[in-house]
Amino acid sequence: MPRAIGANGRIHMIKEATYGTAPGGNWLRMPFQSIDLGAEQPLIQSDIIGVGNNRDSAAPFQDIVTVQGNAVVPIDVINFGHWLRLLFGAPVTTGSSPNFIHTFGSGAASLPSQSIEIAHPDVPSFEVCTGVRANTLDVDLGPTGPVLATIGLMAQGSSRAVSTAAGVPTSAAYTRFSKHQGSISRGGSDLAQVTGARLNFSNNMEMVRTIRADRRVEGIDPGVSLITGQMTTRFENTTLLTQAETGASAEFVFAYTIDANTSLTFTVHEVYLSSAKTPITGPTGVEATFDFRAAFNATATRAMTVVLRNSQAASVYA
Secondary structure, eight states: OOOOOGGGOEEEEEEOSSTTOOOOSOOEEEOOSEEOOEEEOOEEOOOOOSSSSSSOOOOOEEOOOEEEEEEEEEOBSSTHHHHHHHHHOSOEEEEETTEEEEEEESOOSSOOOEEEEEEETTTTEEEEEEEEEEEEEEEEOOSSSOOEEEEEEEESEEEEESSOSSOSOBOOOOOBOOGGGEEEEETTEEOOOEEEEEEEEEOOOEEEOOOOTTOOOSEEEOOOOEEEEEEEEEOOOSHHHHHHHHTOEEEEEEEEEEETTEEEEEEEEEEEEOOOOOOOOSSSOOEEEEEEEEOOBTTTTBSEEEEEEESOOGGGTO
16 A cells, blocks of 8 residues: 655645635645645543542543644745735736736735645545635745745644545646845845845734534634844944834835746835844854834835736736
8 A cells, every 4th residue: 555755745725715615626736845734633631530440541532623734835936926815815916918916915804715635645635624824924035045935824624535625736837936036125225244034924813713513613813913024134334233223114125036027025114123232253254133023004004015926817816
């Protein structure tokens, strides 16, 4: 009997018209590096005594079912837009082929859900997680390595079958952004000497647990969105130190650009920096590490705007 191996694993995804209900049709096949989304139901040790004839414990009992996990996915030109939709809601799309401009914004009042199938065709085993919502986004913006995003997922429930629910999955063209295409700017000017950066976004979602016979949560509600991160720079000037010490804010833009028609831009409109030390740790360069937090910006009417430029029409991410 064949054993499941990661190389043959698949992720299939589809938009839900009704929360928690997996639609029919042909789902999307998504590229990924790893995923641990799935159902867990821990056992709780019984505290009951006097069941047996000796000191051995009574049988444990099952706790509630939790369906959550992380997906590590490449930041690419087309497929990543589906993850952005799950994180921020459907975008406002302008432009025309081949330059469609998809604008996502933080702080949406409501967020969509999707069904995600984790497929192990070798076994075969196909776990369908329904009512999936994206809670967190973590992007490493360092100068080297792969361009990846870690997305924290929460779901209403899951079921497992021996055949796929994804129909005949479709795949989009795969073109990945690279670290050498990255840039960071502050207040409209390129920010030099950055040796590492990380951007984190959270919807601060809460699982709503009610009394239900199907062991599923009632829903997943978003809380106050939170944008944080970190930047490490070579100590060349006092621009960032002065901003941190005065408590002023500035707009920061983190971008990957292939050409005029193909790019991904995270604009954090109102960023506040923590004060940072400038330690001397040896004869090499001095670095300063700044933690940052973002806030709602009245002019932009949001804390963060994400713009994806590609050749996909508005209906793809609607």
